[in-house]
Amino acid sequence: MKRQDVAFAAGAIVVLLMGFGAVHAVANPYFFFAGYVIVQYVVLATAWNILGGYAGYINFGPAALYGAGVYTSALLLKAFGAPLVVNIVAAGLVGMVLGLMMGYLTLRVQGVYFAIATIALVIMLETVVHNIEYLGGARGLALIAPEPPAWAVGRTQFVFLVLLAIAVMSVALARWIERSWIGRGLRALRASEEAAECAGVATLRLKLAACAVSGALLAVAGAPYIYYASYIDPGSAFSLTLGLNTIAMPLIGGTRSWAGPVIGALLLASVQQAATVTISSELNVLMVGLALIVFIAAAPDGLIGLAERLRRKMHA
Numbered sequence: 542m543k544r545q546d547v548a549f550a551a552g553a554i555v556v557l558l559m560g561f562g563a564v565h566a567v568a569n570p571y572f573f574f575a576g577y578v579i580v581q582y583v584v585l586a587t588a589w590n591i592l593g594g595y596a597g598y599i600n601f602g603p604a605a606l607y608g609a610g611v612y613t614s615a616l617l618l619k620a621f622g623a624p625l626v627v628n629i630v631a632a633g634l635v636g637m638v639l640g641l642m643m644g645y646l647t648l649r650v651q652g653v654y655f656a657i658a659t660i661a662l663v664i665m666l667e668t669v670v671h672n673i674e675y676l677g678g679a680r681g682l683a684l685i686a687p688e689p690p691a692w693a694v695g696r697t698q699f700v701f702l703v704l705l706a707i708a709v710m711s712v713a714l715a716r717w718i719e720r721s722w723i724g725r726g727l728r729a730l731r732a733s734e735e736a737a738e739c740a741g742v743a744t745l746r747l748k749l750a751a752c753a754v755s756g757a758l759l760a761v762a763g764a765p766y767i768y769y770a771s772y773i774d775p776g777s778a779f780s781l782t783l784g785l786n787t788i789a790m791p792l793i794g795g796t797r798s799w800a801g802p803v804i805g806a807l808l809l810a811s812v813q814q815a816a817t818v819t820i821s822s823e824l825n826v827l828m829v830g831l832a833l834i835v836f837i838a839a840a841p842d843g844l845i846g847l848a849e850r851l852r853r854k855m856h857a
Contacts, residue, residue: 582810586790586802588758594796597731602659608778610763632764640756667779681774795843
């Protein structure tokens with residue numbers, strides 16, 4: 542095992558231990574309400590970047606897959622009282638299938654046409670849920686989740702820890718993809734799909750794999766939400782604002798590395814949570830829009846790209 546891999550594994554273990562320690566050391570539950578959102582953003586940004594960053598296919602439909610995960614979990618909880626781990630696995634499978642379907646239907650188109658098609662998926666799934674009375678329809682659905690394990694202290698702390706573990710595994714998977722032959726193939730088709738095909742890269746298979754993995758992780762990010770909020774509705778589960786945040790975070794941190802989405806998520810989510818408490822939650826969308834304008838103009842490769850440019854200038 543390489544030194545970088547050992548350092549990454551050690552860092553992942555430290556993060557999990559710190560999260561577990563915080564649950565028992567911090568009494569204020571708001572810390573974990575905010576922490577849940579921040580960690581969820583890490584999963585969403587990492588998941589989006591596998592297709593949007595590595596492969597270069599800009600996906601405007603992450604809210605569709607996230608919402609599918611939310612409602613899959615809610616359905617299993619309401620119908621069978623399924624435990625959270627079962628709901629997470631089921632949501633991942635649903636997200637993977639939807640990702641593959643999206644890939645088969647849309648990956649033969651590129652650029653703006655692909656982006657429009659992914660937006661259509663959000664509208665379609667939200668419309669379907671609106672018309673399913675068993676899931677609450679347009680008025681939403683309220684459910685009481687089962688009591689968490691005693692070691693988790695409380696329900697909010699429990700879902701925070703679960704999502705923290707999902708975030709660590711998602712980042713580890715994205716890092717492995719980036720460094721593997723899959724990542725090399727995705728970078729090749731991002732640079733030039735025609736040239737990659739001429740070089741023998743199985744571009745369609747790679748794109749479908751990226752759609753499946755990205756879709757699964759986006760859905761998994763939504764699975765614990767019903768345990769966190771006890772109420773869901775189509776407007777919040779399939780929120781285009783959430784989709785905008787998901788796209789903004791990798792662009793802010795940098796899309797060419799697994800670390801970029803993590804940095805962007807931690808930065809944007811922390812600022813949004815602070816603004817929600819101190820100023821107004823209505824400013825969140827404005828903040829995201831301004832951040833996108835600034836970074837697209839001043840740092841198109843994100844913070845990681847900006848830091849690399851500054852490093853090269855200092856050593857020039």
